[in-house]
Structure formats: C-alpha cells, structure tokens
Amino acid sequence: xxxxxxxxxxxxxxxxxxxxxxxxxxxxxxxxxxxxxxxxxxxxxxxxxxxxxxxxxxxxxxxxxxxxxxxxxxxxxxxxxxxxxxxxxxxxxxxxxxxxxxxxxxxxxxxxxxxxxxxxxxxxxxxxxxxxxxxxxxxxxxxxxxxxxxxxxxxxxxxxxxxxxxxxxxxxxxxxxxxxxxxxxxxxxxxxxxxxxxxxxxxxxxxxxxxxxxxxxxxxxxxxxxxxxxxxxxxxxxxxxxxxxxxxxxxxxxxxxxxxxxxxxxxxxxxxxxxxxxxxxxxxxxxxxxxxxxxxxxxxxxxxxxxxxxxxxxxxxxxx
Amino acid sequence: xxxxxxxxxxxxxxxxxxxxxxxxxxxxxxxxxxxxxxxxxxxxxxxxxxxxxxxxxxxxxxxxxxxxxxxxxxxxxxxxxxxxxxxxxxxxxxxxxxxxxxxxxxxxxxxxxxxxxxxxxxxxxxxxxxxxxxxxxxxxxxxxxxxxxxxxxxxxxxxxxxxxxxxxxxxxxxxxxxxxxxxxxxxxxxxxxxxxxxxxxxxxxxxxxxxxxxxxxxxxxxxxxxxxxxxxxxxxxxxxxxxxxxxxxxxxxxxxxxxxxxxxxxxxxxxxxxxxxxxxxxxxxxxxxxxxxxxxxxxxxxxxxxxxxxxxxxxxxxxxxxxxxxxxxxxxxxxxxxxxxxxxxxxxxxxxxxxxxxxxxxxxx
Numbered sequence: 001x002x003x004x005x006x007x008x009x010x011x012x013x014x015x016x017x018x019x020x021x022x023x024x025x026x027x028x029x030x031x032x033x034x035x036x037x038x039x040x041x042x043x044x045x046x047x048x049x050x051x052x053x054x055x056x057x058x059x060x061x062x063x064x065x066x067x068x069x070x071x072x073x074x075x076x077x078x079x080x081x082x083x084x085x086x087x088x089x090x091x092x093x094x095x096x097x098x099x100x101x102x103x104x105x106x107x108x109x110x111x112x113x114x115x116x117x118x119x120x121x122x123x124x125x126x127x128x129x130x131x132x133x134x135x136x137x138x139x140x141x142x143x144x145x146x147x148x149x150x151x152x153x154x155x156x157x158x159x160x161x162x163x164x165x166x167x168x169x170x171x172x173x174x175x176x177x178x179x180x181x182x183x184x185x186x187x188x189x190x191x192x193x194x195x196x197x198x199x200x201x202x203x204x205x206x207x208x209x210x211x212x213x214x215x216x217x218x219x220x221x222x223x224x225x226x227x228x229x230x231x232x233x234x235x236x237x238x239x240x241x242x243x244x245x246x247x248x249x250x251x252x253x254x255x256x257x258x259x260x261x262x263x264x265x266x267x268x269x270x271x272x273x274x275x276x277x278x279x280x281x282x283x284x285x286x287x288x289x290x291x292x293x294x295x296x297x298x299x300x301x302x303x304x305x306x307x308x309x310x311x312x313x314x315x316x317x318x319x320x
Numbered sequence: 321x322x323x324x325x326x327x328x329x330x331x332x333x334x335x336x337x338x339x340x341x342x343x344x345x346x347x348x349x350x351x352x353x354x355x356x357x358x359x360x361x362x363x364x365x366x367x368x369x370x371x372x373x374x375x376x377x378x379x380x381x382x383x384x385x386x387x388x389x390x391x392x393x394x395x396x397x398x399x400x401x402x403x404x405x406x407x408x409x410x411x412x413x414x415x416x417x418x419x420x421x422x423x424x425x426x427x428x429x430x431x432x433x434x435x436x437x438x439x440x441x442x443x444x445x446x447x448x449x450x451x452x453x454x455x456x457x458x459x460x461x462x463x464x465x466x467x468x469x470x471x472x473x474x475x476x477x478x479x480x481x482x483x484x485x486x487x488x489x490x491x492x493x494x495x496x497x498x499x500x501x502x503x504x505x506x507x508x509x510x511x512x513x514x515x516x517x518x519x520x521x522x523x524x525x526x527x528x529x530x531x532x533x534x535x536x537x538x539x540x541x542x543x544x545x546x547x548x549x550x551x552x553x554x555x556x557x558x559x560x561x562x563x564x565x566x567x568x569x570x571x572x573x574x575x576x577x578x579x580x581x582x583x584x585x586x587x588x589x590x591x592x593x594x595x596x597x598x599x600x601x602x603x604x605x606x607x608x609x610x611x612x613x614x615x616x617x618x619x620x621x622x623x624x625x626x627x628x629x630x631x632x633x634x635x636x637x638x639x640x641x642x643x644x645x646x647x648x649x650x651x652x653x654x655x656x657x658x659x660x661x662x663x664x665x666x667x668x669x670x671x672x673x674x675x676x677x678x679x680x681x682x683x684x685x
Binding site for chain 2: 210212213215216217218219220221222223226231234235
C-alpha cells in the first residue's frame, strides 16, 4: 500500500482536528473574557468620576480621571467656596483636583500602612507556612515516625472545620495573649491555617523525589540537612512554588479573621477596603482603585511562579 | 582499597527480620556479588555496609576498623544506585565532581579529577551535557564516574544494571568487569540476576530469607550447591530434584532409589532413614534405554545449540538439556541416565546438601 495512493480520511486519535482546536480555542477565549471582564470593569471604574461610576446605563466610554486614586490616598475636608478662594493657589495637580469639588486635603489616608500590613502578613505567613511545611513534609516522607498516619490525619483535621467556626475561641485566646491587632498575631494565625495544607501538598511532592538522590549525597559526604538543602529542595522547587501560591492566596484574601482580630495597627486590606466607601458617600472609584492595587501583588507573584505553578498542579498525575 | 568484614549482622524492622546473623569477609580487590530473590535481605545488607541503614545487631569492619555506627559520609565508600540517582539539576561534569565538592576540594583539582575519570569511562564528550539527555548506558557510566572519582575504599552497587534493557546489560556487564580489572577496587554488587553474578563476580553470596546460604566462586555455587535453595535458584532451568526415602552410610557409592541402585559420588556422612532428594542438573542427563528412571516426553524447548526436554516421570517432571540435534518425539517413553559423578544429594527436612566426594573434589577458579 502506498501512502500517496490512498488518501486517508481517518483522523488521528491523539492529534485534535483543526476544527476541534478552533472550538477549544474559542471556548478558552470565551472563558477568559468572562473571568477577566469584572477585573477590567474594576480597573475602568477606578478611573471614572463618582457620577460616571454609578451612571445608568453603565458608561463604557467616559472621561478618565485620577480622582478615585486621589480620594483613596488622601483624607479630605469639605469647605465653603469662599474659604477655598482665600487659600493660596494649589501646589499640586491633586490639590487642584480636590478643590474643584469644594474640598481640601487634610492628610494622607491609611491605605499605605494597610497595604504594607497586607504585604507583611501575607508574605510572612506564607514563608513561615512553607518553611515549616517543607521540614515537616520531609520528615514525614523520609523517616520512620511513630504514628505517622495518625499525625498526618491530625494535621489534616485542622482544616476540616471552616476556620471561622473557631473564631470566637481564637479571639478570646488572642485577647489573653495580647495578640489582637498585631501583625505577629495575624502571621501566626494564617501560618497555623496554611501549614496543614503545606505539609500535605509538599509531602506529595517530596514523596515523588527518589530517596536515592539524597542517599547518594549522604554517601558522598553531605549531612542530612545539607542533602535536604542542596539536593532535595532544588528538585522540590516546583512543589514549593505551587504551595506558596496557594498559601499566599489564602492569607492575602482572608477577610473574616481580619475583621474580627484587627482594627487599627495590623489591619489588612480586605477589611479596610469596605471602609473607603463610607468616606464621602458613594466613593466607588476609590474602592475600585484600592481593589486594583490589592490585586496587583498576587497577580505578579503568580505570573512570576507561573511556570512552576502549572507543573505543580499537574505534578504526579502522570508518571515520568 | 579495603577488606570488608561482616560479623553477625542482623536487621529487623518492627516484627520483620530482613537480615539474619550473617558473617562473611570480602577480601581486598574482590568482585563480590550478593545474589538472591527480592526480599532476601541483600539490599538491606548493602545499605548497612554503606551506612544508609543501621544494623540491629552485629558489626561491620572496614580494613579492620569498626564502622558499624559511622555516618555514611565517614566510611569512604561509594554507592551506585539502580536508578543512578544523577542529580537532574546538574550537568554530567557537575554530577561526577559532586562528591569532591562535598569534600571541599579546590575547583581546579576537581576539574582534573573529573576529566581523568571521564577519560577512563570514555564519556569526556558528555561532560557538559544535561543528564536527562543521556542514554541508559551513559547514565550508568556517569553514575560509575561519580563513584570512582573519589577513589573510595570500596564500591557498593545496588542492581546497577537493573534499569537497562537486556542487550545493553550484557555490554555493561563486560564494561564493569573490565573496569574492575583495571582499578582493582573491592566491589560489592547486589543483583537478583544470576547471569550477572556468574559472569562478573569472583565470589557469590547466595541469600535467602535474610540468610546467606552459600558463599563461593561461581563454579562452586553452580556445581556444588550447599542447599536445595541454591541449587534451585542458580541455573536455568534449575536443578532437578528426585525425591526418595532412604538411609545413607559414609563410604557408600550408591543409593537405593525406589528399588533400583543409583551410582552417586562417595557419601561422606551417615544418615538414618529420611526423605532425601537426588539433585541433577539438566545437562547431566542423557537419554538411554537402559536408564534407571523412565518417563514420557512432555515437551521440548529449542534454544539453538541445545534444547530443554521435559520428561514426566513417576518422581516428578524432569528437565534435561540435550543437543538440539537429538530428535525427540513428544509422548514417547524414554529412559534417563544420570552422570553419576555430578549428582548431588539433599536432606529434604533441612534443605541442606549431604556431603559427598564431589563436594570435596578439586576446587576450580
């Protein structure tokens, strides 16, 4: 049989046909649009004026303004036009913008410290959870631990109830320990919630790394810790990155505990954002601006670790 | 290079005993194979010698020094793993140089030693390749290089050819033996493949259920197996066992096998009536009408120069190795004649060989 003579109409079972590919591509694009649209709407709203933001029907085309961002970063007081007229001319573009609305800037808002809180608490607890999780997962994976299965189940069981179910005991405990409204308290809390997830995820990844690697390193002259750091960890990078993203997403977005346990010093962004709306009526552009800023770090973190994340999520699904 | 001595080594995990009180010495420069079915304790023994596992009891001496509880790194021993365990985040040269880097050797010296090792293994052209791009054989060579570069006291190898395909395994067997002859390193080689052990080793320890059943040269374990297990495990097809009952007297040159008298090598011990087994290798069987044992041909397996003919007898199925030119018809009744000088006798109760003249004959190899 010659290949040229018989033009096959059968299609490969592994290679998708062009039509299937086009359909799949279209589906992905549609899904992307549906998920990205709300984000785009938020980014756009941040550049609208207050009246444009609540206009009906919604305005797709509008005159962009930085008022939302200015409102987000400042605290303003309302003054009479006469008073404003008596003031020296505005020093900066944002002074000017605010005075047009019969207001003057009284000082910076609390958004920057709250954002810093979120960064410190989010990344701090993620680091701690992944660090502790890696050590525990390594031990569970490699050593003969008495009652290992029971211990692992206990660790998992800490995630079985929604964390908020224990909110009141934790609140009382924190009040006793003077940990309410402290960054340390929030870091410890989020670490405790995340560490069980980290142990289980990382144990899976470390189980997949053949013991022979570190045994070879042990025979060749490394200590157990050196072997862990220089031989096991480089191979577990993928799992560590995936775990770190999951942990960060949780602690970055966490709202219920943040509302309950923080009010000032250690307040993070999630409980802070709803407050913005109260300052000056319906300030949706400022809320949208805060949300946009809030989303940026996690998007950046995910994009940076994207390569690892994709492999991490599908890791172990197929044997190499 | 070093002598390795194992004394009463025992290892148990919870209720399970993996290695049971073995004692043996591996002489300096010997290629020593530990052979046995999976789960016989050979790998556990090797890992204890390496220091990757601590013994429950017993001692390990390296050149007379007790290293039983020394850290793996402190024993100056190299280990080659079945899966090679090449570090995927390092290239070939870095992999080979890794043990030297662990020791904190100067970078220039490392480079020289790596070059020298690579030359010996003929993989100089691969030094900057990624390990994931290598063929099975080259991975094996890199793993060997990583073991050699340190010039350790001994090499321990855990089924190093297990992951290669059959054709390559044969080639690497030759290479490994050649390498051993050149560097004369004490090598302990664990395998479940009798062909690997027979073709490479100076000494073979056959292990079963945590015990060493026999230690000897390949010829010794093949020709004069110390137990029914060894006789059955080594040889393909394995030794035939023909059961009978009787007593033995030292000096006898024949046994009464089911009413007929069968010539055997001179017996060197006395035995009361007990169930015994006559052990005969397939190649020591001939077809002869006058043969003491008769049976019906069940099947023939053609192997090129020889053929394996299975015969159903009153005492069980017997495999005989005949020249492939012999014509055999399935179903025909034939007589079997055994080469008396090569017969072995076993006590079925203990599974151990009964001492005969052949066991004390001239040693080969």
